[in-house]
Amino acid sequence: MSELGVFEFQGKRYEFPIEIGTEKEISIDIKTLRGVTGGVITMDPGFKNTGSCKSKITFLDGEKGILRHRGYAIEELTKKASFLEVAYLIIFGELPTKKQFAKFEGDVKNNSLLDEEIKDILDGFPRSAHPMGVVSSLTSALTAFHPKCIDIHSEEKMYNATVNILGKFPVIAAWAHAKNEGTPFNYADNSLDYIENMLMMMYKIPTTKYKTNPVVKKAMEELLILHQDHEQNCSTSTVRLVGSSHASLFASVSAGVSALWGPLHGGANQAVIEMLEEIINDGGDVDKFIKKAKDKNDPFRLMGFGHRVYKNFDPRALIIKKSADAVLANLGVNDPTLKVAKHLEEVALNDPYFIERKLFPNVDFYSGIIYRALGIPVEMFTVMFAIGRLPGWIAQWREMRLNKEPIGRPRQLYMGATKRAFKPYSER
DSSP states (O other): OOSEEEEEETTEEEEEEEEEOTTOOEEEOOTTHHHHHTSOOOOOGGGTTOOOOOOSSEEEETTTTEEEETTEEHHHHHHHOOHHHHHHHHHHSSOOOHHHHHHHHHHHHTTOOOOTHHHHHHHTSOTTSOHHHHHHHHHHHHHHHSOSOOOTTOHHHHHHHHHHHHHHHHHHHHHHHHHHHTOOOOOOOTTSOHHHHHHHHHHOOTTSOOOOOHHHHHHHHHHHHHTSOOSSOHHHHHHHHHHTTTOOHHHHHHHHHHHHHSTTTTTHHHHHHHHHHHHHHTTOOHHHHHHHHHOTTOOOOOTTBSOSSOSSOOHHHHHHHHHHHHHHHHHTOOOHHHHHHHHHHHHHHHOHHHHHTTOOBOHHHHHHHHHHHTTOOGGGHHHHHHHHHHHHHHHHHHHHHHTTOOOOOOOOOOOSOOOOOOOOGGGO
């Protein structure tokens, strides 16, 4: 912090400290700007240039295609660790020892039982209810079953809240899925690991014995690890903002689910499948739609290609592409939608237009393919995303509370009417 950022306004000079992160990122600390200047604020719609916090959880470099959690490369984590191991790392800062992990996994399993009254709430939803709305509502409802405020000075209470929501969230997701499908609600099985349990609760039906497909499990584990955290995106920032009011973990995560529900955030993989279906319904001519995508005057856009953060390539896509190929080969799915997807992928990886603009398939493209191959309804795609993102939301909420960050309160630039006299109703 030896250097200073200088701001000159109306003949006066103001200096603000410059802070450099551990990965050499640079920020200007302007938290005193409004006070020392007598009311001047910065204007940054979408907060694209605004740092809202200091975090030790995730480092992301979109230009170089780098994603690391607590210093570990995402490529290593997906190959060498389980979903819950990475969750422990993200939440608590270090990879767990064998003893720590055994306790953590056991505690998550022991918190997977939902109160039976949750079913009464679920019964109140129509079968047509979108599962994301159901998941958000039921997650918020957990606050009523666990009403005590979490003492952030108590590691035990913070830990208990963490394993509680990690245990219950996949059950809520599976029950939301069952509600839409009209199938029985499954309970967790403590003899299964986290990913096996999630798959079992979604797919098991009473008339048959469920058996985990190892190829599917591996793909799902990798995919959910890839989604665990992604810096200060819309839903994560929402969790921190809601949590800054000292709202509970359940309420904060519920808000994160709602933010993720938006099509510009968590709905991207759903948009991929809808685009593929549009191509099929039009006759299946992929080349026609490639031409449309290249035409600046055509409103059609290829979904699942390029990324607003990764300007070169999405490192998560390079990992999950192999799993997508393995799932398709293992299941032998004969789906015209997936054939169109593979054709699009081939074109994007070889066409100079896409290569020059770095419009490569991203993680949403491949996750959509995997979910489609597994027969997961499009409406459940974002719910699967939420299951993966849950550890990141918990970690961000925990870090924010432990850092004693102030309540979020953005400013605004007022552009409305100036002071005017009120006219009584009789004179209007």
